[in-house]
Amino acid sequence: MSIISSDIDQAVQILLTDELVAIPTETVYGLAGNAFSEVAINKIFAMKERPHFNPLIVHIHSVEQLDAIVSDVPPKAKLLADKFWPGPLTLVLQKRDKVPDLVTGAKDTVAVRIPNHPVALALLKKLPFPLAAPSANPFGSISPTKAIHVKQYFEGQLKLVLEGGDCENGIESTIIGFENGKPILYRHGSISLEDIIAVVGDVKVQNKKEIAPDAPGMLERHYAPNTKTVLVDDVALYLVKTGATNVGAITFETSSKPNNVIYLETLSPDGDLKEAAANLYSALHYLDSLTLDIIVAERFPDYGLGRSINDRLERATKGK
Ligand code: TXA
Ligand code: MG
Numbered sequence: 001m002s003i004i005s006s007d008i009d010q011a012v013q014i015l016l017t018d019e020l021v022a023i024p025t026e027t028v029y030g031l032a033g034n035a036f037s038e039v040a041i042n043k044i045f046a047m048k049e050r051p052h053f054n055p056l057i058v059h060i061h062s063v064e065q066l067d068a069i070v071s072d073v074p075p076k077a078k079l080l081a082d083k084f085w086p087g088p089l090t091l092v093l094q095k096r097d098k099v100p101d102l103v104t105g106a107k108d109t110v111a112v113r114i115p116n117h118p119v120a121l122a123l124l125k126k127l128p129f130p131l132a133a134p135s136a137n138p139f140g141s142i143s144p145t146k147a148i149h150v151k152q153y154f155e156g157q158l159k160l161v162l163e164g165g166d167c168e169n170g171i172e173s174t175i176i177g178f179e180n181g182k183p184i185l186y187r188h189g190s191i192s193l194e195d196i197i198a199v200v201g202d203v204k205v206q207n208k209k210e211i212a213p214d215a216p217g218m219l220e221r222h223y224a225p226n227t228k229t230v231l232v233d234d235v236a237l238y239l240v241k242t243g244a245t246n247v248g249a250i251t252f253e254t255s256s257k258p259n260n261v262i263y264l265e266t267l268s269p270d271g272d273l274k275e276a277a278a279n280l281y282s283a284l285h286y287l288d289s290l291t292l293d294i295i296v297a298e299r300f301p302d303y304g305l306g307r308s309i310n311d312r313l314e315r316a317t318k319g320k
Helices: 008-016 038-048 075-084 118-126 147-154 193-200 235-242 273-289 305-316
Strands: 021-023 030-034 057-059 089-094 109-113 174-179 182-187 229-232 247-251 261-266 294-298
Touching: 008 021, 008 030, 008 118, 021 118, 021 147, 030 038, 030 057, 075 089, 075 174, 075 182, 075 193, 147 273, 174 193, 182 193, 229 235, 229 305, 235 247, 235 294, 247 273, 261 273, 273 294, 273 305
Parallel strands: 057 109, 089 174, 229 294, 247 261, 247 294
Antiparallel strands: 021 030, 089 109, 174 182
C-alpha cells in the first residue's frame, strides 16, 4: 500500500501521537509534526538529518492562532500578514515561552506562516496545535513539489504523505523578520521583493547565510541535486567552450536544444517567471534521476521571482 493518501483524519491521528506526516502546501511539501511537542520536533530533525541550529517554520490556520505563539506583531508585519496570508510569506516574530527552543534553534524569535493550501488548512483546523514543518527533503537536497518526491525520499520512514497535487508556487516562502520594526528579508521566495516593498516600503536584504550567524557559510550549498550542476549566462556558449557531453539543461524560455544536451527542461516557454518557479524543483528532480554527467542551468533575469530562482540555482550549484 502506498504511503500517499488523501486521508486527513488519518493524518490527524498520526500527528496526535507525536509522529510525522508530510503535508502539501502551495510552496513545497512540508515534513510536519506537533510544534509544541519536543518528541515530534526531534523526529523532524532526525528524519531530515538537519542540524539543530537551523530553526523550523510553524504553520497555523488563522491569525487568531498567532497569539498563542508570538508576543508582538510590529505594524509592518501586520500589513504584510493582511496582504499575503494565507500565502507564501513567513514572518519571524518574538516568540512566546510555549514554543520549544528546539523549534527556534534557541532563538527568541519564531518563524510562522498560514499556508494557502486547502488540504493543509483543513488539517490544521482539525488539530489542537500548530505544525512545525520544514521542507520534506533530507537536509541540503532538492525540495519536494509533488507527493511522489516525498515518497522517494522517505518511504519506509514515514507513515503518510498527504496528497495535495503539484505545489502551485513551487519554491519556498519568502521570509521576513524585523529589527526595531523595520523589515529584513532573510530568504527570497514565492513572493517577490518588489511585492513586499510595495506593501512596506524599504526592505533590507540579508539572505546570504540562510540563518545561523554562528555557522556562517554552512548553508550555502542547499537545494542541491546529486548530479554536478552549474549556473551559466548562456547554455549553448558554455557547451561550446567546455565541450561537455551527456548534459541536462535548464532554461527559462529557450527551447532550442544544443546537440550535446540529452534532455532540456524549458521552465516557461512563454517567459512567465511564476510558471518557471513552479516548474523549477520538479525539473531538477527529473534531471537528477537521469544518469547525466552535468546539469547546466541558465541564469534567470534578476528581478521579481527570477531573483528567487537564481538564489536557489546558486545554492544548488555550490561545490560539494
Ligand atoms: O515554503 C516554506 O517555507 C516551506 C513550507 C513547508 O512551509 N518550509 C520551509 O522550511 O521552507 P525550511 O525548514 O526548509 O526553511 C525554514 C527556514 C530556515 O532555513 C531558516 O532560514 C528560517 O526558515 N527560519 C526559521 N526560523 C527562523 C528564525 N527564528 N529566524 C530567522 N530565520 C528563521
Ligand atoms: Mg528546506
